[in-house]
Amino acid sequence: MTDADNRSDTRPEVRGVDHVSLMVRDARQARDFYTEVLGLAALPRPDLGFPGAWLSLGGGQALHLLELPNPDPREGRPEHGGRDRHVALRVAETAPFAERLEARGMRFTRSRSGRDALFFRDLDGNAVELVGTG
Structure with a gap:
């Protein structure tokens, strides 16, 4: 049972x-x-x-x-947001968001699992994951 x-x-x-x-x-x-x-x-x-x-x-x-x-420090956080507290949002594909982030000079990392996902930090250091659902 x-x-x-x-x-x-x-x-x-x-x-x-x-x-x-x-x-x-x-x-x-x-x-x-x-x-x-x-x-x-x-x-x-x-x-x-x-x-x-x-x-x-x-x-x-x-x-x-x-x-x-914010009680969380901005410095000393993991470079890859997947190794930190983060919010994961579903998107059709990550490519357009990667272009927007690059245009703003913002760093991001790709998922290490091989799936279509990227991680970035907002202006306050909050980690955000965008997951492509294709």
Whole structure:
């Protein structure tokens, strides 16, 4: 008998990701970066008592940018974002994003697994993975 066989119909289940939050130094600058580089659209955001931005990831999912002091150091982080805390976003293919990052002089690394994925850090050192779904 498996764990799935022992589950009752009333057991709660996770159904997906609603939003992911990243801490940033300047919410307006971070919002511009994510809208220009990733093409994300801004969403309405209530006044939460501190600056921030909400961006659509599609499918009812969002990226929340929080302008708050970040306890994580920017220096000394692994060069490859896959070896650090990161957000992984699905894209059709990574090539157009690699071109945008290169045009901005931003470094990125490719996945070491051989799949179509790349890792970069945003303006605040947050690691982001883009996974090509082809």
